[in-house]
Amino acid sequence: MSPRPVRAMDADEKVDRQARILEAALRLLSLQGISGVSMRAVAREAGVSLGLVNYHYEDKTSLIRAALRRIEELDIALVEPDPALEPEERLRAALKRVADPEFLTTEYLSLRLQLWALAQAHEDFERINTEAQKRYRAGLAALIQAARPELPADECGRRAADIDVIQNGLWLTALLGLDHASISRNVARCEEIALAGPPAAQRQD
Amino acid sequence: MSPRPVRAMDADEKVDRQARILEAALRLLSLQGISGVSMRAVAREAGVSLGLVNYHYEDKTSLIRAALRRIEELDIALVEPDPALEPEERLRAALKRVADPEFLTTEYLSLRLQLWALAQAHEDFERINTEAQKRYRAGLAALIQAARPELPADECGRRAADIDVIQNGLWLTALLGLDHASISRNVARCEEIALAGPPAAQRQD
DNA sequence: CGAGCGTCTGAACGATCGTTCAATATATTC
């Protein structure tokens, strides 16, 4: 199928041009927004010819769609349960993951933002974003349910929704500059929400 | 200066074309993102000729800059203190304002989102967004300080920062669909944060 | 070797972009 990726490659990596094109598109989308993503700019950034971009990706739309799906993968991985831990620690680890330095990169946060912005403009992209968000929230609710089996499912959903809001605010605000103290406070708040005591009616002071 | 806006206007309002151009740009930005904002599209949407857009706005950049400043104005107005209320109620009113139906419009939320997305791509727009956010947070901190005069200033800043995160998450998440119950819960959470009891060291269970 | 196939290139096409500008329309001033 592919022309043998073996053999000493000249520079660092000239194989798998399709992947390099996708990464170039992601880089441009993050740094310059959708206006900076032209087929020619992507080709230049990936070090390939213009024609090859249209060879591997039928459309500009297909290219961007592939880029958005890549972002979605990274997102979902955040709530992927760590099987080495017990349920409660597994949930805590997932909640802490949004404060990881590798997650709070400007490049990654900006990519997420551009995904949201594109979702407003293009119905096709909106579906990708909505489904990603739905999957993420479902993963979160499952983690909460596992850590607090006594909770009714809809209460887990409520808590997942509230945490989702705060986490969305966290990464969005992080784009203006990292305030690690504020991040820790909000991560702690998410843990409180997720692991709050009894499922009983909320207390009213 | 302007050619007498009196006289019976033909349709509904054909005067103040500059304002209509700006509103057309905002409408397009909200509905289609930055890719949908071309000088020609703006002219068509505003019902004026192409040349007039470049007459009232030197650049495309100037036009978008004006649009972003308009969004900023709407944002800041949210924390504008209501002089008819006492400090604590004034703060509560400001915090509740983000749940107002007129604020949770898709058009307005999408505009905000596009502002953030543009800020990532263009240094000039980034400055506008950063300053708007700074002014908003300062207004929030001032409201908290007025409602809780015994708090040290930096504690007010911390609370404003935390509330800002949650509110950013609120409007961003609202773009996926309005979950009024979740919104109320988060508004309540913001009130708790802002009006929390003593400024003493936080309790540790 | 030559036919076949997947990969890759760069020129070319028509469409659209932002910007400029001469010309016209409208309002203000004397």
Next chain:
DNA sequence: GAATATATTGAACGATCGTTCAGACGCTCG
């Protein structure tokens, strides 16, 4: 009413856009 200033138009410019395509390259198989 002429003169002037302001507002408005639409054609035209060069640049860039997404897409297409004929051809070249490298590899495998008979």
